[in-house]
Amino acid sequence: MKTNRKQLEIQLSRLRPFVFPKNYLEQYPTESSIAASLVWEAYQDGNIYNKNILDAGSGTGVLAYAALYLGCNFLTAVEIDIDQKEILESNLKEFQNKEIIIGNISEFQGRCDTVLCNPPFGAVKKNNDLPFLERIFEFGKYLYIIHNAVNDQFMTKFISERGELIRKNRIEMNLPRMYKHHTREQKNVELLAYVVRSY
Numbered sequence: 580m581k582t583n584r585k586q587l588e589i590q591l592s593r594l595r596p597f598v599f600p601k602n603y604l605e606q607y608p609t610e611s612s613i614a615a616s617l618v619w620e621a622y623q624d625g626n627i628y629n630k631n632i633l634d635a636g637s638g639t640g641v642l643a644y645a646a647l648y649l650g651c652n653f654l655t656a657v658e659i660d661i662d663q664k665e666i667l668e669s670n671l672k673e674f675q676n677k678e679i680i681i682g683n684i685s686e687f688q689g690r691c692d693t694v695l696c697n698p699p700f701g702a703v704k705k706n707n708d709l710p711f712l713e714r715i716f717e718f719g720k721y722l723y724i725i726h727n728a729v730n731d732q733f734m735t736k737f738i739s740e741r742g743e744l745i746r747k748n749r750i751e752m753n754l755p756r757m758y759k760h761h762t763r764e765q766k767n768v769e770l771l772a773y774v775v776r777s778y
C-alpha cells in the first residue's frame with residue numbers, strides 16, 4: 580500500500596471529535612500525530628496489515644481508523660458510551676471490514692492478533708484502567724497500550740507478569756481543555772506507549 584505516517588496523521592486529523600465527552604469515562608482523544616505514530620509502528624512491526632485488530636475503549640475511533648486505513652483484515656471497536664456510536668460509525672464509514680460494539684470491555688469475549696488500547700488511566704476514578712489491563716492480555720498476542728507515565732512502575736510489573744515488554748516509547752501529549760475542572764487552555768502530559776507480546 581502506498582501511504583506513509585504523515586498521510587495517516589492527516590487522515591486522522593479529519594475525524595469527528597467526541598460528542599458530550601464524559602469526564603467520568605476519562606474520554607480524551609489521542610492526538611492525531613500520536614495515534615499515527617503508534618499504529619504506524621504497529622504496522623511496521625507486521626501487526627496491522629491483514630491482521631484482526633481490537634480497539635479497546637475506542638472513543639471516536641482514531642486508533643481503529645488507523646488500523647483500517649493501514650489494511651487490517653478486520654477491526655473490532657469496543658466502546659462503552661452509546662453517545663459515541665454515531666460518531667464511531669461516521670468516522671469508520673468508508674470501511675466494511677469492521678464491527679462496532681457498544682458495551683463494557685469487561686464483558687467482551689473474543690480473540691484477535693493485535694490490541695490497540697488507550698484506556699482510561701484511572702485518574703478520575705481509581706482503578707478505571709484495570710478492567711482493560713486485566714482483559715486485553717487474553718484478547719490478543721500483541722498489545723499497543725498507552726498509559727500515563729506516572730504509572731510506569733505499576734505498568735512495568737503488571738506487564739512483566741503477563742507478557743514480554745518489547746518496547747516502551749515516551750510521548751508528550753497536549754490535553755485540550757475539555758472539562759470543567761481544566762483551568763488551562765491545554766496541558767502537557769507525559770505518557771508511555773508500551774508494546775507487549777502476551778504470554
Ligand code: SAH
Nearest residue numbers: 604607608609636637638658659683684697
Ligand atoms: N481510544 C480512544 C479513546 C481514549 S479515551 C482514543 O485513543 O482517542 C478512553 C475510552 O474508553 C473512552 O472513550 C471511554 O468511554 C472508554 N471506556 C471507559 N471505560 C470503558 C469500559 N469499561 N469499556 C469500554 N470502553 C470504556
